[in-house]
Structures are given as structure tokens and as C-alpha cells.
Amino acid sequence: MxxxxxxxxxxxxxxxxxxxxxAHSEDAKxxxxxxxxxxxxxxxxxxxxxxxxxxxxxxxxxxxxxxxAPALKGVHFRAEWSGKSAGDLYSFIDANMPPGDAGNLxxxxxxxxxxxxxxxxxxxxxxxxxxxxxxxLTMPLWQAGGPAKGA
Numbered sequence: 001m002x003x004x005x006x007x008x009x010x011x012x013x014x015x016x017x018x019x020x021x022x023a024h025s026e027d028a029k030x031x032x033x034x035x036x037x038x039x040x041x042x043x044x045x046x047x048x049x050x051x052x053x054x055x056x057x058x059x060x061x062x063x064x065x066x067x068x069a070p071a072l073k074g075v076h077f078r079a080e081w082s083g084k085s086a087g088d089l090y091s092f093i094d095a096n097m098p099p100g101d102a103g104n105l106x107x108x109x110x111x112x113x114x115x116x117x118x119x120x121x122x123x124x125x126x127x128x129x130x131x132x133x134x135x136x137l138t139m140p141l142w143q144a145g146g147p148a149k150g151a
Contacts, residue, residue: 037126038086038139039115044125047116050109054098063120073120078142086130087137090114094134107132 052061060066063073071077081089094110096102105113111132118141119125131137 035118035123035141036139037124037128038118039111039123039125039130040127041119041125043112043129044115044119047109047112047114047119050105050113051116054105055113058099063117072117078121082142084141085137086114086118086139086141087134089117089141090132090134090137 051059051063055072056066058066058069059072064071064077090110093113094103094105094107097113098104111130115125115130118130
């Protein structure tokens with residue numbers, strides 16, 4: 001029986017199943033930071049609380065496991081926002097979220113939500129909070145044409 005298990009493991013490894021599992025789990029791993037510090041850790045924690053209350057029912061508890069909305073972390077999310085500014089992301093969230101009640105959160109709450117999403121995508125926290133004015137958020141998110149480094 002033990003040799004049968006070893007044979008199955010060997011076949012799976014040779015067929016690339018291990019690589020597929022590793023590729024799938026990439027989104028669950030924190031990424032190497034590729035952005036400068038844009039927010040504080042406290043701001044991201046506050047954003048996490050808002051996220052659980054306002055966003056998790058659609059986007060999922062882990063930002064990538066919701067049944068009604070796209071993932072907010074991982075390779076696909078970073079590729080979608082690659083080359084766009086932090087202000088673009090803020091404006092999108094403010095104009096569209098939560099569905100049916102868009103723009104109803106305060107500017108500071110939207111900034112905290114963005115901080116939480118950026119942190120979930122590997123961005124490091126710093127000493128200054130993310131501004132709540134999208135015009136002040138001109139810094140680009142990730143490199144245009146690709147996901148964050150280490151992705």
C-alpha cells in the first residue's frame with residue numbers, strides 16, 4: 001500500500017499537478033512590496049474593519065473568495081490596476097461601492113478601504129496615512145504591463 005501511495009505522488013508530481021497547486025496558491029501568499037509606503041498600518045486595520053462590514057459579503061472574507069464580485073487581491077487584481085494611479089482606484093471605489101449605496105462612506109473610510117486592499121496586495125505600511133483626496137493620489141500602482149514584483 002505504501003508503494004502505491006508513493007507511485008501516485010510520483011505520477012502527480014511528474015504531471016505538473018504540484019505546479020498547478022503552487023500557482024493557484026500564489027494569490028493567497030503576500031507579495032513582495034513593489035510600492036512605496038502609501039498608508040499607515042492603523043489606517044489599513046481600520047479599512048479591514050470597514051471591509052468586513054461593507055464589502056466581504058460580495059468580495060469574500062479574504063478579498064478573493066466572494067461569490068458575487070471580483071477578487072480584490074492577487075495577480076489579476078494587480079494586473080487590472082497596473083499603471084493606474086492610487087487616485088484612480090480611490091475614485092472607482094468611491095463611485096461604485098458599495099453597490100446601490102455608492103459614495104455613502106466618508107472620504108476617510110474610502111481611503112482606509114483602499115489602504116486595506118493595497119496592504120492585501122503586498123504594499124507596505126508607512127508613517128503617513130493615504131490621503132482621502134483622489135487628486136493627491138497621483139502615485140502609480142504597480143508597473144504598467146505587469147503585476148507586482150515577486151508575483
